[in-house]
Every structure is written in structure tokens, then in C-alpha cells.
Amino acid sequence: MRRALLVSVVAVVAVAAAVAGLFAYFADKALSDQAEKEKECCWAEGATPEWMSKVIGVRVPESAEDRRVGYKIGTRYDTGLLAFTLSSEEAGEYLVALNPGGAVTIDNLHPRPKDYKPDAPFARLGLPEPETIVKGMRLGGLCPGDVDSPEGRDTNHCVDIFAHEFKPGTTRIYLRSTIEPGVSPLPSPITSGS
Incomplete structure (x- = not known):
């Protein structure tokens, strides 16, 4: 029982870390793309x-x-x-x-x-x-x-x-x-x- 609970907790943590990593990646990419657009914009x-x-x-x-x-x-x-x-x-x-x-x-x-x-x-x-x-x-x-x-x-x-x-x-x-x-x-x- 403890082993199944531990495996479940590890799986949930791994999924949460993966989701957080993906969110951070896409947020950083969006900010980077915006910064590049701003460098070319508005002269x-x-x-x-x-x-x-x-x-x-x-x-x-x-x-x-x-x-x-x-x-x-x-x-x-x-x-x-x-x-x-x-x-x-x-x-x-x-x-x-x-x-x-x-x-x-x-x-x-x-x-x-x-x-x-x-x-x-x-x-x-x-x-x-x-x-x-x-x-x-x-x-x-x-x-x-x-x-x-x-x-x-x-x-x-x-x-x-x-x-x-x-x-x-x-x-x-x-x-x-x-x-x-x-x-x-x-x-x-x-x-x-x-």
C-alpha cells in the first residue's frame, strides 16, 4: 500500500514538474518573441x-x-x-x-x-x-x-x-x-x- 502511494505521489510530482516546465518554456518563448518584435517595431x-x-x-x-x-x-x-x-x-x-x-x-x-x-x-x-x-x-x-x-x-x-x-x-x-x-x-x- 505504501509503495503504491509513493509511486502515485512520484507520478503526480513528475507530471506537475513537466507541466510547469512546459509552461515556463512557452512563457519564455512568448516573451522572447515579443521582445524581438519590439526591437523591430515602432520607429x-x-x-x-x-x-x-x-x-x-x-x-x-x-x-x-x-x-x-x-x-x-x-x-x-x-x-x-x-x-x-x-x-x-x-x-x-x-x-x-x-x-x-x-x-x-x-x-x-x-x-x-x-x-x-x-x-x-x-x-x-x-x-x-x-x-x-x-x-x-x-x-x-x-x-x-x-x-x-x-x-x-x-x-x-x-x-x-x-x-x-x-x-x-x-x-x-x-x-x-x-x-x-x-x-x-x-x-x-x-x-x-x-
Whole structure:
């Protein structure tokens, strides 16, 4: 009798564990699929470097070339992306003006793996993810009130700054800002999947 009861209990526990495992698997898959869909969804069309510069409150030098921009509408927060190139000398001056309280940009000592895909990727702009680059990459950041230079005096949101000297004498500046939802007005209606 005890043996039959023990076998029954073991069977019930095994079935419960299997059901819980299946539930966890399918729940995780659904969340993962949703996260992947969200990475491809909800990019605002019509965002310009000038508009993004005003939204995040960081000045882009007039001499900046190859300006690229993206604005992703998220469920918890929006993300603004802005990238441009400068001569390495001008990039150095620009970064000094954005360093809060005498801080300096640092080397990327802990790069992300090459397959790293943030929620709002610079790959959308045809660029590599700056977090994956080591050689020639510098990292920094600022938040509202951190600097009093024309470059960042009007900063509205915290900004991650990446500077990559991708060829001798030319540096690409990457700016990524997390923004509270509801920035208004958006440049144009959002698109799904574009």
C-alpha cells in the first residue's frame, strides 16, 4: 500500500514538474518573441538630426558629417539615436565640452559580444553597435545639469556617448538617450516594423 502511494505521489510530482516546465518554456518563448518584435517595431519616421539634437538637448557641431538618426517608441521608454562624424581633433574638443565635472571618456574595457542587439540598435542606422567595438572606442555620458557648455547645457535626458576613431583622423560620435514616453510632437506617425 505504501509503495503504491509513493509511486502515485512520484507520478503526480513528475507530471506537475513537466507541466510547469512546459509552461515556463512557452512563457519564455512568448516573451522572447515579443521582445524581438519590439526591437523591430515602432520607429518614428521623419526624425532629423536637428530634431533629435533638440529633443535630447545636445548640440551637434555644424561641421559634423554623415549624420544619422533614429527614434524608437518603446512600451516603457523611448530611445533616441544620433550619430555623426567629425575630425578626430574636433571630436576630442567636442567630448571635453560634454564631460561632466572634468570627467573623461574611457576605453571600452568590457565590450559586448559581436552579436549584441540592444533594444534600439545603431544597426538600424547602418552602423555597428558601439558597445561591441574595442579599438579606438571611448565611452562617456552625461545627464541634465552635468555640463555648462553650449554642447550640452540644454541636455534634457541622460545621454550615453560613444566616440570611435574608425579611421585615422575621423571619429564617429554615437549618442543614445533614454527618453520618457510622450515626447511631443514626434516628427511624424510611428511605423510598425519599418
